[in-house]
Amino acid sequence: xxxxxxxxxxESTINALKTMAMVSPKREKLQVKKDGESAMYDISGxxxxxGGVVGSVVLSFPKETAMKIVASFIGEDVPDVNxxxxxxxxxxxxxxxxxxxxxxxxxxxHFKISLPNVVYGKDHKINRARDVxxxxxTFSSDAGPFAIEVSLKEVQ
Amino acid sequence: MKILVVDDSSTMRxxxxxxxxxxxxxxxxxAEHGVDALSKLDGVGMVLTDWNMPVMDGLTLxxxxxxNDQYKTVPIIMVxxxxxxxxxxxxxxxxxxxxxxxxxxxxxxxxxxxxxLGG
Ligand SMILES: [Mg+2]
Numbered sequence: 580x581x582x583x584x585x586x587x588x589x590e591s592t593i594n595a596l597k598t599m600a601m602v603s604p605k606r607e608k609l610q611v612k613k614d615g616e617s618a619m620y621d622i623s624g625x626x627x628x629x630g631g632v633v634g635s636v637v638l639s640f641p642k643e644t645a646m647k648i649v650a651s652f653i654g655e656d657v658p659d660v661n662x663x664x665x666x667x668x669x670x671x672x673x674x675x676x677x678x679x680x681x682x683x684x685x686x687x688x689h690f691k692i693s694l695p696n697v698v699y700g701k702d703h704k705i706n707r708a709r710d711v712x713x714x715x716x717t718f719s720s721d722a723g724p725f726a727i728e729v730s731l732k733e734v735q
Numbered sequence: 736m737k738i739l740v741v742d743d744s745s746t747m748r749x750x751x752x753x754x755x756x757x758x759x760x761x762x763x764x765x766a767e768h769g770v771d772a773l774s775k776l777d778g779v780g781m782v783l784t785d786w787n788m789p790v791m792d793g794l795t796l797x798x799x800x801x802x803n804d805q806y807k808t809v810p811i812i813m814v815x816x817x818x819x820x821x822x823x824x825x826x827x828x829x830x831x832x833x834x835x836x837x838x839x840x841x842x843x844x845x846x847x848x849x850x851x852l853g854g
Pocket of ligand 1: 673787
């Protein structure tokens with residue numbers, strides 16, 4: 580996975596959170612993941628990418644960060660991790676994947692994005708294809724920390 | 736006027752609905768996907784629809800609406816993450832009147848809806 584492939588996802592994450600939730604994330608650590616398994620925060624939104632590239636994008640949040648972001652996203656208090664929070668994290672992941680898709684499109688890489696899936700549970704893990712390289716990026720924000728993980732491979 | 740809001744995300748339906756209420760439209764019907772929307776078209780004066788949805792996507796929905804004489808001219812706004820020029824062209828050709836790209840600023844949403852409903 581070329582390092583520059585992560586940039587559209589970083590840019591899209593920052594833009595989506597700023598525009599829709601008035602949260603300004605700051606990029607922290609970037610890390611290449613070797614094994615096929617990722618430890619995640621409490622709530623993760625996952626979208627598959629397929630076409631000229633294959634892979635997936637994951638947005639993962641601690642419970643507290645997710646609740647703050649979603650409250651700001653919908654403009655209402657969020658009392659707990661209910662189905663609204665899970666839906667909103669799924670939609671946020673959809674928006675990030677869709678925005679990144681557009682940037683790739685302009686660079687000549689065409690792919691489709693799947694519908695979002697959301698996983699909720701403390702210390703859950705996500706399995707991904709071992710032959711698809713993966714980069715994770717952590718962010719800090721006024722709503723708390725969170726991370727994205729992008730696995731991506733060009734199809735020849 | 737009755738407005739149909741179609742999106743598989745309940746969050747997105749809620750955000751759009753809140754905006755509509757804010758500009759004075761409170762007769763709102765919601766649908767989760769295209770098939771659900773087709774069963775709720777009766778008496779609708781405007782449709783706001785997502786593109787990526789399960790069961791039936793927004794583009795298929797637009798094509799179905801436009802192929803029905805009764806709904807040939809009902810205004811349709813597509814609200815989607817699909818932002819590549821080529822995709823917007825496909826949606827406009829299918830009969831979409833306006834296009835809002837997610838992520839959107841709620842003021843943009845408000846302006847576009849007001850523009851279509853006012854003009
Ligand atoms: Mg959708």
